[in-house]
Amino acid sequence: MNDPRIDRLAGVLLDHSCRLKPGENILIEAIDLPDPALVCALVEGAAARGGVPLVTCKQQAVLRSLYRNATKEGMLLAGEFERARMAKMDAYIGVRGAANASQLSDVPAERMDLYQKHWWHAVHSEVRVPKTKWVVLRYPTDSFAQAANMSTAAFEDFYFDVCTADYAAMGEAQKPLVARMEAADRVRIVAPGTELEFSIKGIPVIPCNGERNIPDGEVFTAPVRDSVNGVIRFNTQSRYQGTVFSDIMFEFKDGKIVNATSSDTTRINQILDSDAGARYIGEWSMGTNNRVRHPMLDTLFDEKIGGSFHLTPGNAYDIADNGNDSVVHWDLVLIQRPDYGGGEIWFDGELLRKDGRFVPKDLQGLNEGL
CATH class of the missing domain: 3.40.1830.10 (Thermophilic metalloprotease (M29))
Structure with a gap:
């Protein structure tokens, strides 16, 4: 049957x-x-x-x-x-x-x-x-x-x-976020162990609602390549090339990862040394699928988690290109809901999201089910 x-x-x-x-x-x-x-x-x-x-x-x-x-x-x-x-x-x-x-x-x-x-x-x-x-x-x-x-x-x-979610409805709910990301310059991210800033000015913004990944639910762009500065500590595990990494921490200076540690610091640095682009970021994306709540060591699900974002060492997509080229493309997830420690995302001095929930009125549709 x-x-x-x-x-x-x-x-x-x-x-x-x-x-x-x-x-x-x-x-x-x-x-x-x-x-x-x-x-x-x-x-x-x-x-x-x-x-x-x-x-x-x-x-x-x-x-x-x-x-x-x-x-x-x-x-x-x-x-x-x-x-x-x-x-x-x-x-x-x-x-x-x-x-x-x-x-x-x-x-x-x-x-x-x-x-x-x-x-x-x-x-x-x-x-x-x-x-x-x-x-x-x-x-x-x-x-x-x-x-x-x-x-x-x-x-x-x-x-x-x-x-098999209603991806057409998801796409409609993402439109105000796309507009805000297209208009933004400076992004500031705060979370436990994280204080990070970068620019997304002039980089295309791509809403994802079932046309590339299933499940889906994210809006991505890329940082201006040399603009990333600060420290980030990811609070989810990640499996890459068969190895599970936890406690991943990156320190950035002028776009480059100058210090990287994790549960396997030797291996993570081998990956980041794959080529010249692997220590720079090729994607930044905000998760908008509120049906996905918790990580399960699978990037296609974890990167869509409601109240999360992911930052990607390595290759930029052609449709949101910041000029970074690499054989590596590794989506690493930080969840900012209160049950994962909370956090904030600011666009040009305006609080966009706090503890995983969008703050502006025009983005309230993205909070449904969260």
Whole structure:
């Protein structure tokens, strides 16, 4: 029996996220899915809409072996192959499950860097992100539910509810915030262990409401590259390249991370030394999805948390470009609701958000359900 929740999600991905049109090529990439139901629904739905679906299925255990034995030649070959395929696509849906979210934790850093530079960056940063209509999402698994401290059944209900939200209504509620961010120059952020300032003047502002990530709910831009100064201490854990980091602290001077510590200070500095752009910030974004309340070690959910923001060492998106280029793009989340220590965000001397709630009257719609 078909699960109607899967059919509804497939419809959101094809119609709202990818806006698939007859004759368009769409790549569906599935990694570690426990069953093929969603992939089948996407293939059938794409074909019914006149699209041309292509599917690739991968397993993290196999990818781990590839990464652990990576050579520059091998990663260049894989990147060249997948780049050529991606260049023929009009749309892309990436669905990722994970029986073991730490599957890549023992891949040596230098091998992971080869993958990031010659495979992932060449395919996704240079082709998929700027040139296709794309959306990425996770798939509910037992390990995912465990990370959220929920039963599998309860997590599935939560997952499908959040992922099939009314994204059109979300987009309307975000419009006043977009206008304020476009008009702002100086941003000041205060939270426990955090006192940070930067400019966003002249950088495009992008509302996200289901067209790139599922679930969605954020409005992002980027700091002027050399304008970031101060200290930030993130209060959520983050998994990056298979390693879980906590107690992350950055100190900035003229845009550059000049001091970085965490639960694994050696590894975090290796990541930040990947290239010249990794110690600069490529994105700053405010979370606006109030159905997502607590972190679950998954960036696609955690970065949307109501009352949060994320700051991203590394590559800037072309659509909100501050000139920073890097193979790294690492979204790190700070929640400012009272249950996470509170905090404030100021635009040009005006208090915009306090303890996770927007203060100005025109932004009250973003507080619903918080």
